[in-house]
């Protein structure tokens with residue numbers, strides 16, 4: 001059975017027997033973190049597929065693992081699933097080391113690989129039953145568990161169907177069922193939404209959130225970033241084997257974002273506020289602005305004014321493209337959240353009544369594109 005086999009075929013460096021990582025030194029059952037990667041490395045010849053990756057996932061959280069093709073996601077997930085060994089470092093599932101306690105890890109982990117094995121001549125129930133038996137479920141417990149899994153994954157109606165007759169979406173459901181059959185604490189899902197239609201993707205997302213609400217810890221990779229953003233508590237962005245950023249999307253945004261888009265609602269004299277922002281930042285600039293104030297129209301057809309200004313000033317960040325639209329003053333500037341607060345405080349100090357401040361939130365796609373460079377090894 002694939003979930004319990006060690007794959008040593010491509011281990012080109014000595015596998016880590018982890019003498020410095022005794023099995024019980026990691027996170028433990030009952031503690032907050034349920035998955036931990038600790039300084040994980042994996043070489044394939046000269047390819048450093050996983051390069052010193054460390055992160056942890058709290059119990060009951062969904063962690064999105066994102067990165068371009070060949071970034072090292074599947075490799076690290078396979079190590080967590082005990083299908084491969086790290087060259088150095090260790091990983092822990094529910095407190096147990098993948099290096100020293102693979103059997104205990106397997107009993108606590110369900111893995112959904114990115115491709116489905118070939119089991120053409122068995123039907124869905126037989127398939128699940130096989131894995132339930134392999135995990136040691138017997139008698140009524142096994143029957144009850146099979147029913148629960150078939151119901152949860154919406155596969156009751158296809159339990160007698162041969163696997164060869166299943167559509168892609170049905171196979172994905174069955175594969176999730178297989179990962180769940182022994183009621184593991186941790187789920188590792190490698191691109192589970194690949195090839196699914198929109199309805200099936202929504203259903204899968206709901207199932208994953210339900211599982212997390214029931215206390216399962218989920219590590220999921222996907223290239224569909226909008227979906228990950230909706231279901232994940234935190235994400236890790238990986239490229240060329242290295243973890244470039246980790247945390248909630250907002251955290252990563254906060255750490256990385258230097259380019260901000262702000263909208264202020266100024267109750268009176270919004271035009272003046274816009275002019276002041278523009279002029280002040282232009283005056284402060286060490287590079288004189290091009291002072292090209294140009295009237296344009298916004299998407300509603302309202303008359304707006306835009307101009308560009310750059311600032312080398314340290315106390316206020318450079319702003320560009322100031323747009324005044326009724327009470328709203330919109331502009332972009334380079335700076336962090338503190339710069340944003342300073343700018344607003346300065347305007348209030350100038351006597352403007354600022355009723356609202358809205359900062360445009362970057363999407364996970366924006367963050368991903370900002371953090372990664374599209375490098376492939």
Ligand SMILES: Nc1ncnc2c1ncn2[C@@H]1O[C@H](COP(=O)(O)OP(=O)(O)OP(=O)(O)O)[C@@H](O)[C@H]1O
Pocket residue numbers: 010044047049067068069070071072073074075076377
């Ligand atoms: N068995 C192997 N033998 C040799 N190289 C491998 C092996 N498995 C993975 N690699 C290499 O390791 C690197 C990481 O691959 P991995 O499959 O982990 O990437 P990924 O992030 O899952 O990519 P994708 O999004 O395309 O699935 C790649 O350069 C890949 O070619």
